[in-house]
Amino acid sequence: MLDPARPPSPPLLQPLGDRGLIVRFASELSDAANRAAIGFAARLRTEAPQGVVEVQPSLVSVLLHYDPRRIGYERLAGEIRLLLAADASEMSAPAQHVVPVVFDGPDLDEVAAVLSLSREGFIQRHCEAPLRVLTTGFAPGFVYCGFHGEELAVPRRTAVRPPVPAGSILFAARQTAIASTPIPTGWHVIGHTGFRNFQPDSDPPTVLREGDAIRFEALS
Amino acid sequence: MTELVIERAGPLCTVQDAGRFGALRHGVSASGPMDRAAFEWAASLLGRAGSAGIEFTMAGLDFVVGGGELAVAVEGGRFGLEVNGAPHPWPSRLLLKEGDRVRITPGPAGNYGYLRFDREMSLAPVMGSRATNSIVGLGGLEGRALRKGDRLAFGPPLDQEAATVTTAATPTDGPIRVLWGLHAELFPAALRERFATTEFVVSTRLDRMGARLQDPDRVFDTTLPLALVSDAIVPGDIQILGDGTPIVLLRDHQPIGGYPRIATIAGADLDRFVQLRPGARVRFEPVTLARAHAMLGQS
Numbered sequence: 001m002l003d004p005a006r007p008p009s010p011p012l013l014q015p016l017g018d019r020g021l022i023v024r025f026a027s028e029l030s031d032a033a034n035r036a037a038i039g040f041a042a043r044l045r046t047e048a049p050q051g052v053v054e055v056q057p058s059l060v061s062v063l064l065h066y067d068p069r070r071i072g073y074e075r076l077a078g079e080i081r082l083l084l085a086a087d088a089s090e091m092s093a094p095a096q097h098v099v100p101v102v103f104d105g106p107d108l109d110e111v112a113a114v115l116s117l118s119r120e121g122f123i124q125r126h127c128e129a130p131l132r133v134l135t136t137g138f139a140p141g142f143v144y145c146g147f148h149g150e151e152l153a154v155p156r157r158t159a160v161r162p163p164v165p166a167g168s169i170l171f172a173a174r175q176t177a178i179a180s181t182p183i184p185t186g187w188h189v190i191g192h193t194g195f196r197n198f199q200p201d202s203d204p205p206t207v208l209r210e211g212d213a214i215r216f217e218a219l220s
Numbered sequence: 221m222t223e224l225v226i227e228r229a230g231p232l233c234t235v236q237d238a239g240r241f242g243a244l245r246h247g248v249s250a251s252g253p254m255d256r257a258a259f260e261w262a263a264s265l266l267g268r269a270g271s272a273g274i275e276f277t278m279a280g281l282d283f284v285v286g287g288g289e290l291a292v293a294v295e296g297g298r299f300g301l302e303v304n305g306a307p308h309p310w311p312s313r314l315l316l317k318e319g320d321r322v323r324i325t326p327g328p329a330g331n332y333g334y335l336r337f338d339r340e341m342s343l344a345p346v347m348g349s350r351a352t353n354s355i356v357g358l359g360g361l362e363g364r365a366l367r368k369g370d371r372l373a374f375g376p377p378l379d380q381e382a383a384t385v386t387t388a389a390t391p392t393d394g395p396i397r398v399l400w401g402l403h404a405e406l407f408p409a410a411l412r413e414r415f416a417t418t419e420f421v422v423s424t425r426l427d428r429m430g431a432r433l434q435d436p437d438r439v440f441d442t443t444l445p446l447a448l449v450s451d452a453i454v455p456g457d458i459q460i461l462g463d464g465t466p467i468v469l470l471r472d473h474q475p476i477g478g479y480p481r482i483a484t485i486a487g488a489d490l491d492r493f494v495q496l497r498p499g500a501r502v503r504f505e506p507v508t509l510a511r512a513h514a515m516l517g518q519s
């Protein structure tokens with residue numbers, strides 16, 4: 001499912017409601033499709049066709065919100081196909097972040113046990129991985145970071161936990177996520193951080209961008 | 221300084237402006253009025269209105285004016301309206317003075333009504349907007365629903381233009397028009413056909429985030445694909461939960477989600493949908509994108 005070697009098939013353009021055009025690079029999560037979505041969203045920030053009012057990258061897609069009074073769907077789809085066909089310009093080097101984490105979450109021992117690792121062994125492997133911010137979404141400042149290796153793959157919990165506090169460090173499906181507001185979650189809670197990605201009074205209100213390089217550092 | 225003192229507020233009564241646009245990539249949906257047309261009609265009754273108004277819910281709202289004069293307009297759904305005990309028609313434009321007491325009471329139709337003012341509310345915008353995101357706790361008054369005792373202060377009155385009253389279009393009955401959704405192809409053709417011909421019922425579980433539907437004919441009783449990759453959500457998306465419950469996602473929706481979405485309500489019909497009360501029967505009629513765009517031009 002997460003085969004980085006497999007190139008994504010040509011992206012699919014499709015309407016989402018009557019003010020959205022979604023460019024889907026895959027129908028399931030893969031490293032290649034996520035990189036493609038991030039790269040295309042970055043290009044749209046400088047080359048967005050007229051009538052596009054907002055660009056929203058997600059895990060494997062980019063949604064363009066457009067004003068149908070300013071541009072029709074077919075015209076916009078044509079512009080997007082031209083952009084996709086053109087050579088992508090070089091991406092600038094991603095920003096680097098280190099997020100300090102206290103590994104004290106209620107699910108930490110269970111996750112380590114499922115992976116047949118000691119608590120310390122899991123923490124070490126978790127923090128070795130150079131990860132990438134895959135996207136922001138679901139809740140304000142909530143970021144998905146990936147990908148950990150296959151040896152750290154655990155599914156989500158079957159039950160959803162009532163809201164966990166802002167700063168909770170969540171783990172599942174070869175990803176680490178950072179909750180920036182209190183949210184209910186079906187992910188494993190493995191620790192917490194003092195870092196707050198969402199600051200509504202700052203401009204921009206989030207620190208982490210999709211595509212940024214991120215590493216987690218264990219605080220003892 | 222003019223202010224408005226809340227004496228009674230129904231649940232989920234919030235400050236709203238047009239919306240907090242451009243923040244989806246930060247994980248923040250736009251919020252804004254559930255019934256956008258009614259919010260704008262209320263402003264048109266005043267000629268020129270402050271960008272922020274109050275959205276109240278079925279139970280209505282009571283308030284007293286303090287400190288000076290205030291022109292207000294009320295619109296959206298059909299509610300009862302009294303000023304100092306005397307009944308007024310709905311919708312209305314009112315010139316209020318200090319001490320005037322307004323009661324907006326439950327009426328025969330609609331879930332949401334709007335109160336607009338001839339001046340701006342003295343509330344600091346958050347991320348460029350005064351709209352309350354009730355789920356996240358952003359904007360409006362302390363990011364929360366209004367309640368008894370709250371005081372909302374206003375700036376000076378705006379220069380008035382002549383009111384160009386655009387009367388509310390008579391809401392059409394009939395089905396709510398939809399476009400096939402992001403995951404429509406995952407639903408078998410026979411199920412899509414049943415979706416488009418069956419009556420659903422608006423449940424009591426509705427809020428600014430979404431409205432759950434009852435599915436008395438069990439259209440969605442089959443096992444659906446789960447664990448889809450999370451993708452962008454737009455207001456009006458109809459998603460199907462794992463237990464088969466359809467939910468229409470609304471203004472305070474999560475920016476992304478992973479449940480399968482069969483259809484999206486056309487922009488021109490979303491205001492009409494949000495005003496359907498619990499117990500109302502609703503049918504969805506698929507239309508083409510061209511038709512949906514033509515409908516936007518007419519509304």
